[in-house]
Amino acid sequence: MTPEPRPGILDIAAYVPGESELDGTAPVIKLSSNETPLGPSTAAMDAFKEAVSHERYPDGSARELREAIAAAYGLNPEHIVCGAGSDELLGLLAQAYLGPGDEAIYTEHGFLVYRIVILANGATPVIAPEKNVRADVDAILEKVTDKTKIVFLANPNNPTGTYLPYDELQRLRKGLPENVLLVIDAAYAEYVCRNDYEAGVELVSSTDNTVMTRTFSKIHGLAALRLGWCYAPGPIADVLNRIRGPFNVSAPAIAAGVAALSDPAHASKAADHNEQWLAWLTDRISALGLEVTPSVTNFLLVHFPDEDGRRASDADKALKAERILLRRVIGYGFPNALRMSVGTEDENRKVVAALKAFMENDRSAK
Numbered sequence: 001m002t003p004e005p006r007p008g009i010l011d012i013a014a015y016v017p018g019e020s021e022l023d024g025t026a027p028v029i030k031l032s033s034n035e036t037p038l039g040p041s042t043a044a045m046d047a048f049k050e051a052v053s054h055e056r057y058p059d060g061s062a063r064e065l066r067e068a069i070a071a072a073y074g075l076n077p078e079h080i081v082c083g084a085g086s087d088e089l090l091g092l093l094a095q096a097y098l099g100p101g102d103e104a105i106y107t108e109h110g111f112l113v114y115r116i117v118i119l120a121n122g123a124t125p126v127i128a129p130e131k132n133v134r135a136d137v138d139a140i141l142e143k144v145t146d147k148t149k150i151v152f153l154a155n156p157n158n159p160t161g162t163y164l165p166y167d168e169l170q171r172l173r174k175g176l177p178e179n180v181l182l183v184i185d186a187a188y189a190e191y192v193c194r195n196d197y198e199a200g201v202e203l204v205s206s207t208d209n210t211v212m213t214r215t216f217s218k219i220h221g222l223a224a225l226r227l228g229w230c231y232a233p234g235p236i237a238d239v240l241n242r243i244r245g246p247f248n249v250s251a252p253a254i255a256a257g258v259a260a261l262s263d264p265a266h267a268s269k270a271a272d273h274n275e276q277w278l279a280w281l282t283d284r285i286s287a288l289g290l291e292v293t294p295s296v297t298n299f300l301l302v303h304f305p306d307e308d309g310r311r312a313s314d315a316d317k318a319l320k321a322e323r324i325l326l327r328r329v330i331g332y333g334f335p336n337a338l339r340m341s342v343g344t345e346d347e348n349r350k351v352v353a354a355l356k357a358f359m360e361n362d363r364s365a366k
Ligand SMILES: *Cc1c(COP(=O)(O)O)cnc(C)c1O
Pocket: 034, 084, 085, 086, 087, 088, 111, 154, 157, 158, 185, 187, 214, 215, 216, 217, 218, 223, 226, 227, 228
């Protein structure tokens, strides 16, 4: 007899990562997982290699990394908890605050890890509709019941690239009951160039019931190492420290994270590259007659016309023939869109050329 997992677990559709391989040996342009085209800082790679030669357990509290994060962002290191990617922290938050009978809210096109961690803890996912592919504060507040325990909000969101300005975030926090934990997932915060954006530090500092999660996977280019952190009120940090693995972050990851923060010029270079090419890509892809959701991140959501031979599935095939991998986003409620991460100049130009050929070929075929 097969042992039965807890209710909810078999309702989980396992997360499908962006594709990374194609048949054959020719190089692949992989723009399917929102990684930075610049890679990590050399300081981070050197620190990683150096740390690999020490075989002892890491410092379980990751003190050096928490202090480096605190110094970089002006935070209290006691209110920071590090994790094996921010995904681990999202899971720990759900584990600590959700159980059977509870509800947790996320938005219509929200990051799918939320659904997984809600179901994994026996709670009920509640989906709030979005407006113009952006989170809608009123719709979230309408979904709140006596059972609501957490609201998960990616700001900006993946895969839409849209964001809520700080005044809307404040309005959300004010409208939520005080016993509801608001989790602001700011994985792409470093890419946002908008005056009305606030990653979450202000809201965490000024309330007892808000947590911000961050990652080294995106602008710092350390996705392979699995390194994230959260900023939380003291009692919530205390809860997470009780349930996390005692050595949940590896020593090489701690060393690389500290070194990455010591090289802010590398992150600025990545942000500058992104600002330039995000605008260029939005412009060029729109000019092909494709709808692009305006993005503040390092990726864009491209919508295809729902006509014979010009659907997202056809575009995906045509791009793969050119050895370009973008991300299908069917599970996010976009059967007819592809998500593209901003790549190197050469990669960006190749994608636009391939999309142009795709749109033209198809038209001439009709
Ligand atoms: C990439 C991403 C993360 C980061 O996950 P890690 O586990 O830190 O690699 C978190 N949230 C969103 C919305 C993301 O797109």
